Amino acid sequence: MQIKTKVTLFFGGLMIFLAILMVAYLQFFVRGSFRQEVMSNLHVAKEKNVGIYAAFVDGLKIHTLNWSSDDQLKKLSQTIVDPAGSSVSRQKAVNDFRSYLREKKMKYNPEVIIVDLLDQNGIVVASTELNRIGTDEHQEEVEHQAHYFSKAITAGLGEVFVRAAIFEEDEGPDPMFHVATRMFRTDLDENGGSVPVQAVLLVHVVSLEKVSGFLSEHHHEVTETDESEEYANIRNFETMETYLVNKDGFVVTPTRFITDMRAKKRIATEPVGECLMNNKEVAKEYLDYRGVPVIGVSACVASDGLVIINEMETTEAYAILDELILNTVKAGGGAFLVVVLVVFLAVRRMMRDLYAVTYAARWVTLGNYLDRVMVTSKDEIGHLASTFNMMLDKIESSQKEVKRSEEHLRSDATELEKTLKEREEEKTFLEQSKRAIQNLLEDAEETKVDLAKESTRLQTIISSIGDGLILIDGKYRIELVNPKAAELLATEGIDLMGADLRAVMKVLKNKKGELPLAEWPTEEMFMTKQIVVTDLDDELSITTEKRTEGLPVAFSIAPLEGDRGIGAVIIIRDVTEDRALDDAKSGFISVASHQLRTPLTTIRWYSEMLLSEDVGTVSGPQRDFLEEIHGGAERLYQTIDLLLGISRVESGKIKSEPVPVNLALFSEEIAHELAPQVQEKKLSLQILPPESQVVVMLDMLTLRQVILNLFSNAIRYTSENGVIEARWFVSEDGKEVTYSVHDNGIGIPEAQKSRIFSKFFRAENALEKVPDGSGLGLALVKELIEAWGGKVWFESVEGQGTTFLFTIPLEGRTREY
Template identity: 25%
Template sequence: MPRFSLLYKVIIAYLVILLPILAVISMIFENNKEEMERLLITELRQIADEREAYILMYMHMNKQRMQDFASDGFIVSTLERMDRKAVGRVLGEYMKKYKLPILKEMYLLNIITAPDGKVLASTIPGLEGEDLSKEEFFRSGLKGLSVVEVVSRFGPQIAVSAPIYSRAEKGKVLGVMTGFTALSKFGEFFTGEYIVRLGALSWSHWGRWSTFEIYLVNRDKLMITPSRYVSDAALKQKVDTYPVRECLEHRDEETGFYPDYRGEMVVGASMCFPSLGWTLVVEVDREEVFAPVIRSQWYTFGAIILVTGLIGALVFYFIRVIVRHLRALAIGAGEIAAGNYEVRVPVRTRDEIGQLASSFNAMAASILERQQELVNSQKSLAESELRYRTLIENLQEGIWVIDENAVTTYVNPRMAEMLGYAVSEMMGKSLFEFLDEEGVRITQERLERRKRGIKEVMDAEYVKKDGGRLYATIAVAPFIEGGVYKGAIAGIVDITERRKAQEALRESEEKFRAILDNMGNVVFMKDLEGRHIFVNRLFEMVTRRSKADIYGKTVLELFPEQIAMEFDKNDRKVLEYDRPMEFEESFPLGDGVHSYISIKFPLKDTKGKAYAVCGVSTDITTLKNAEEALRKSEHSLREAQRIAHIGNWEWDMEKDFVYRSDEVFGIFGRTRVEFDSFESYLESVHPDDREAVIMKLRKAIDSEQAYSVDARITRGDAVERIVHIQGEVIRDESGKAVRMAGTVQDITERKQAEDEVTKLNRELEHRVEERTLELKRANEDLAVAKTEMETFTYSVAHDLRSPLRLIDGFTILLLKKQRDRLDHEGQDHLERIRASARRMGQLIDDLMNLSFVMRAEVSLGAVDLSAIALSIASDLEKADPERKSDFVIEKGLAARGDERLLRMVVENLLGNAWKFTSKRDGPRIEFRRCGEEAGKDVFCVRDNGVGFNMAHSDRLFHPFQRLHSQDEFPGTGIGLATVKQIVQRHGGSVWAEGKTGEGAVFYFTLQKGNG
């Protein structure tokens, strides 16, 4: 490190104090400058905004005026009615007298006819007839209000145009009215003349700057208003500056510093008029704006130089006094540094310097005393360090010491040897240089724990010099001094070989497990207590348990007791006989009981002592089932052939050997010895049929036709039978017939039966004809009886109703006329007569309904059951408004049927539910779809009424059968019988469920509504 004198340091300190002061002053100056720039730009922008507003307001006012002039009634009517030549003079004088004075800045008004584009009338004589059809202001004026910049013999102008529309023909353009304003007039907005003319007393047009300038630039980058610096600049002075380009190219309004059209640096602001292609520019020379700032800057620099000089002189004076005393101390310190601890510094003052000299002398004496102590301590330390180093360097474990930055400060030879380095190569290197990426991340986390004073024993992995890996177990402890982490020391043991062995063992175990998991056999291991210590994946699948749920459990905890006991017994046999054994074991699975062949054997340790039982089980269920199925199939085939009198055969043509099933021998009544060739078969055929059989056989062999023939045979016992023989020829690759297979069936009884059936069919046809005639006569008699029955029913109903009405009428008359003469008992008798008459009338009506239902034609159609139910529920509630019931009717219930008849079904069922819930608190009646049966919708009506006993449910749907007395619930017992008849006539069924005191449910089925 370089040595500097005290004077040098004081000067540096002086500068350190002075420079921030200068920096602050500079920052204040720069801040003021930036603030001034901001205020200036804001002010210029405000001025530009104001002038932009004046121009836009002026243009808007002129456009409105021009639109008013174009719609002037006199001008429009004159254009439509008068002669064109006379119109020009009249309109010119009219505009000059009444219109032009209103627009003080406009010097010319023209009326241009459409579509020829010729001037019809003008406020300047001599312009009439001029062709302006190609001018932009005319073409734009035909379309609507427009403002166009033009250059004519009158100079640069702004033309404001408006179309003149016909009042007689809507939408027709008669012409265009155009007013012209000289562009030089726009300069008055910037000088203030226009505002003064409007009435302002004064106007500061140039602001507070001598170089302040406002001007307009057109789309051709030409100045169109007067310039402060260039005479006659309108449409001559090119202005290709930054704000003009930004406005014309990007329509961006800019503020800032840039060179103006003179090349001078200015600060300015711009406004864009996109419709006209104009740019309004407000500028002030940068030199004028910043002149006060520059003057202030020079004043500031002068003041800084003066203050710096005064402070420097004062500091220099004090330095000379202090340095003289400090030099004496420096000489004394030099002597001490040279080893002369007996030197003493003279004390000349009592101030801080004198006190420093006294302390210096005391320090020298103390150093002299401690020097001797240090010599003694160093001698002892050297001896101790020698012993420690000898121990560390001869250890068979690695020792590694790092500092707080993880830099190696010491390693013993063993540590360097383990990594393949020399000790000198490792010293000073970072611990992280001996780790891979993942090791660096893990070690950084561990070092954080060291910094908290935590000791640890753990495994680690290092990168050797040759790129190999060192796997080690390390015991590490931190160095903590005064609560501050200073590094760590670690003892390291090489476990690379052990790690490789573990890795090889792990890989071997993984391969072994993969093999076992992918075997088609169940594999398991159990300890001597019967607890599972290993199972493969198939074991999990079979038992439908995870390994976590299997390990540590015995068979008694996993399987049914009987099966578990069998498994356990077999395991113990293996341990008892100490050898592999094979067992057939059964185990129930989801698809039935499975059979397994289990090979079990003991597992032994290195001493030959058994520590577990291992088993490999193979599912032989499919094999056993196949064997059983084959056995059953063969038995079934034999039985089927025996029962059906069908046998199968196969003829080997080359060897002339015929295989025949047992049934064939039974059919032909011959033994295997006498019936083993094809010739023996032909000999059994009846002589009259033999030729036909041979011909059919030859045709099948030659033409590949099926062999099928009925023939008579003579059994071995001389009994004649009829058989049906059929077969198929089997050919080799060349097409040669080599074998033939087929069946033979004894059809003797069938042939006899067919003859008998033919005979019976003839007799049956004759009997059917006779019975058809009888049935026809019976139907005619039934139709007559039905008609007579209907007539009788209506007659009985009419004849019964008449006396009932008379009985009811006379009873009412007696109650009205003779009530005073009758006692209470007599009145009660009359009321009973009336009630009986009404009940009889109701019974007759119900019988008539039942009769109607039984004979009415069923007209099928879509029926909205929900709507019917809602209507009936509403009628029931209206009939008894004081009763509160909860009707729950499902929406969208529909069926296919006769709407009149189905209404009677719903009316009867809902009426019953209403009646039988009348004595309930909180009655509830539901009508909904309750499922599907045999392709039909099931509907149900549920109530929480009095219910019924299911033992009597068979009586519910019979006429006149009632489960409750008339006093309890009135009724005739016909309603449910009617429901049953209607539902049955629709092809459905009806039934009921109930429980006394808990309500009832009535179900009925109907065709689906969309069917």
């Protein structure tokens, strides 16, 4: 390739490179500035839209609050939910409620389509639509979060709750707002405060077209009072639009391409997903609901489950920039052609002198050193010609150059000798390093001896531990065992090394059934990676091939991480003596309880006679003392009954006479028995059976003791107006029934959950709420349930409530109808 071609291509390529740099600058840096400007404008629009929506919701609240303050509606609501009123008066009030709202209120508010009055259970007891009476709106709230009835029924005066953009097909095809507020009486209490009525006013409003008008109006109109320059900058964009998306992802206000809200178009763009799933607002470029690239911002209205979207197409946002890039490309192409032409002509002219130098050089290769090149310019080519002439002149001095080369060779020899000397020094350094390594090896040997001594010392300590110690890997292979552990397992220590612990011993529960491997304490440790400790209450024992009788033990198991994964350190403690002491304690409690029942019965009987004045009149102070004596005797008698019950279960002397028990009827009977306590605390005790009846074969007194204790605990530790629910269901495999008792009471502190079934234990918050109590009820419940082969557990969050669950085996015990 000729030089003129190379030079021309070089300058042409340089021009192309500069054009590419310019386009890249416009594409990445200038586009970023454009994007930032559009984002800023969209943020301004978003803030205005959020304010508009908030003002709209406040208007709904004020409107509903005005209706609930109407004296006529107050009187009608009070009559409708008054349990002491006659059915005739209530029916008349229901009719008046409907006609008054239709004629006096809804007539002037076409956005309101339905107004309901809900009782304390969420049932529609009056409505502007007669077919809605009897509807369970509380169930609608639970299943679809359609409104805030649960908040409104306990709210104070002036509190209003709005649930936005809900699709209710049974109420209308359009998305609507549900506004709920509590009703109050027309009269005041003795302190001048408002008296609440156990009823909620629920207003159904269809106003999304008005909201859409408010939100979209500002894109095309800017008033004289609007001082925001950014706000004015976006009003003329044709693709700019604002719309709302509800909690289910449905667009609920019209867009440029979605005008029918009844079609329930679901929007699954990135801003909607981030808001609804993570409550995170988005400001970026993305694909809109049509798959078209847009730039937009979102506002998350988490309280109402809404997303406000402001977006515009990127083609319109970057139209000016794209036109600038196109013009830049055109200009760069024209410049490229001009530069190539100019460079080609200039290089062609300069190459004339260079050709002359080339011609002269060819003669030199043939041995002609007489010709010289004529120098006609002072540029680089002229300098080349001069240099060529000087080269010929210097050929004569070539011999001198050879001599100078010999001198350079001698200098190189001296440099080589110097290098050899340096290599000798390096060899000496390596010898010294070798001696240092030998010293390190000697030190390592001494360290090895010290480690062996330390290992012997550690082995001595392990051998002298009074409890059994076993070290296993993740596959239960025994890696270390001390003499005490070998003694407890009745096996030689050497035979245990490398053996599988699961094959060496069995773990028993209550000295009866063998515990499955999945329920071993070691399995719990491997799953949780936490220390697991058992005690007497777990009633564990072990057997081996040579120890056939169960040995009562307690385990302490800790995770141990090694090169081959997670293993475990197992401490086994012989608790035979502890078990004997516990049995002696239980025997003493049983005997003492039996001995105390007779004098307590006498005290109860005589105190009842004195209180009933069978032996004479009793004065006021005397009656107070007698009631204290009788109450204390009753509490002590109940405590003794619990102690005797636990004692009988632990000793295996409890009598069981299984009979068919219908769980629904049985639970209702116990709930009826506890009705005075429930009513006294204004609680709601609900029995919620499954669709099919369940009958179990179980001792009726035992089952009654369990359910009665759980109901009583829930009543005792649930505050006024609380809810207690009893449910049960048959497992999918049909092997057991799971029965649950749930309350929204004080809950159980996290730190005290592990001791909740221990005898005489009561949580700190339980002691503060109810000082009286023995702490034996749950211990007895656990003993009774495990006695019939069931399991009991609980789930609780302090301050939010507790759910106790237990199982009843179904094999041969139950049948379904």
